[in-house]
Amino acid sequence: MDFKKTKNFLTRYVLGRIHRQYKDRLFRFLFAKDREALLQIYNALNESDYPDSSQLKIVTIENAVYVEMKNDLAFVVTGVLNMYEHQSTYNPNMPVRFLMYLAQEYHKVVEQAEESLYSSRLIALPTPQCIVFYNGTENVPEEKILRLSDAFENKKIKPGVELEVRMLNINYGHNTELMKHCRLLKEYAEFVEISRRYASQTGNTKTALNAAIDYCIDNNILGRQLKLYRAEVLDIMLGHFDRKKYERSLKREAQESGYREGYEAGKELGTEHGIQQGIQQGIQQGIQQGIEALILDNLEENVDDGKIRSKLQKRFHLTEMQAQAYLDKCRESPHSPSS
Numbered sequence: 001m002d003f004k005k006t007k008n009f010l011t012r013y014v015l016g017r018i019h020r021q022y023k024d025r026l027f028r029f030l031f032a033k034d035r036e037a038l039l040q041i042y043n044a045l046n047e048s049d050y051p052d053s054s055q056l057k058i059v060t061i062e063n064a065v066y067v068e069m070k071n072d073l074a075f076v077v078t079g080v081l082n083m084y085e086h087q088s089t090y091n092p093n094m095p096v097r098f099l100m101y102l103a104q105e106y107h108k109v110v111e112q113a114e115e116s117l118y119s120s121r122l123i124a125l126p127t128p129q130c131i132v133f134y135n136g137t138e139n140v141p142e143e144k145i146l147r148l149s150d151a152f153e154n155k156k157i158k159p160g161v162e163l164e165v166r167m168l169n170i171n172y173g174h175n176t177e178l179m180k181h182c183r184l185l186k187e188y189a190e191f192v193e194i195s196r197r198y199a200s201q202t203g204n205t206k207t208a209l210n211a212a213i214d215y216c217i218d219n220n221i222l223g224r225q226l227k228l229y230r231a232e233v234l235d236i237m238l239g240h241f242d243r244k245k246y247e248r249s250l251k252r253e254a255q256e257s258g259y260r261e262g263y264e265a266g267k268e269l270g271t272e273h274g275i276q277q278g279i280q281q282g283i284q285q286g287i288q289q290g291i292e293a294l295i296l297d298n299l300e301e302n303v304d305d306g307k308i309r310s311k312l313q314k315r316f317h318l319t320e321m322q323a324q325a326y327l328d329k330c331r332e333s334p335h336s337p338s339s
Contacts, residue, residue: 027086037184044181081126088136095148098130132167295330
């Protein structure tokens with residue numbers, strides 16, 4: 001197998017398509033409906049007491065409400081462009097993504113400005129704040145700053161641009177001071193923790209999640225929201241908390257972590273051999289995970305075997321015989337939809 005030819009696809013498919021769990025969509029669903037909660041988070045993060053949530057302006061891009069794009073919540077208040085994103089897996093590329101979001105938003109501001117971009121008058125831009133709310137299972141600190149410059153290749157040159165992303169751990173029991181100032185965020189963290197516990201103890205996903213919702217309603221944890229939107233919340237959770245997909249996402253998340261740790265371990269050895277060995281091992285494991293993920297996803301959608309083989313041959317540069325062998329192996333896997 002040609003590892004060089006598959007490296008770019010591996011990055012796109014395995015690392016770029018890690019399954020986002022139900023928490024992402026649920027976070028957006030809850031906060032997009034509650035301007036008061038958004039204002040509470042804003043005030044808590046900025047140690048302010050701005051009182052009027054009606055002044056929050058939900059910003060738009062390409063005629064689509066921005067809070068519905070890419071799991072983001074974005075609004076402008078008091079001259080500050082607040083861009084919030086929820087993540088269930090650690091992603092060091094968030095500064096690059098926020099830079100792209102920011103460029104799109106500033107482009108719209110410039111288009112709507114009375115002054116020309118080429119005039120001698122300065123065009124006022126809202127001050128950006130980039131926040132990631134992390135709620136995955138990986139062990140991360142209470143707060144971490146991710147910088148765009150971390151991705152720059154030449155560390156000797158002072159960069160001409162920088163962007164910082166503040167990543168906050170919102171798992172239950174973390175960042176308690178922030179939780180005190182935003183009840184919805186606190187109850188959301190509790191709800192996720194309870195749902196995880198029920199899902200891990202019960203074989204039937206729908207039964208487990210219904211039990212978690214019942215418990216939370218009885219204990220006034222997202223009680224009002226769950227009573228009003230129970231069907232929608234359950235649909236979101238079932239669509240993104242399928243047990244088999246969840247197990248595969250954990251495997252892919254573990255692979256990503258192993259890839260990163262393998263690279264770091266090699267780098268710490270201080271030898272080129274160690275670095276290459278760590279990278280190569282991560283790539284090999286990643287390709288295996290990518291092949292399995294592609295096959296299982298297509299089997300779930302009842303894609304014809306011939307089309308699956310064709311995809312494998314094209315994307316992973318396999319022979320037809322190799323592609324069939326991987327397909328046969330996945331059919332025997334306990335994670336296969338037919339098992």
